[in-house]
Amino acid sequence: MGFNPIVDEDKCQGCEQCVDVCPVEVYEMVDGKSHPVNAEECLGCESCVEVCEAGAITIEET
Template sequence: MIEIKVDTESCVGCGLCVKDCPMKVYELKDGISTPVRPNDCMGCLSCHEICPAQALEHKGIYAAKRHYIDIRVCEMLKKVI
């Protein structure tokens, strides 16, 4: 499971992550981006890339050559290789 954290001190409430997320994970609440459906996150990191304040953190995924891979897949591949 991907854990999403929003740095509420950094978030400027621009709403770009809300508009950009293909899975509709975020909503603006009191002017702050809030992950309201974190279990729907597919780990594409489009929200992270578009955030001008870099206020979003995703735990449980790694970026590799512009493809985003679940940490469990990385661990499995290490055992095979």
């Protein structure tokens, strides 16, 4: 079983908190928005979900 991080670009405010908190560097900033460029590395810890004040990130189990 794996995890799929999803960023709602309309909600993302570009604060970079998810980039900073992710222990496996799933996220990178692209054009001022967070993108899960290494989604296959996601551990499902949801630390990114917790720090995202905009509520832009969800993690789905695959």
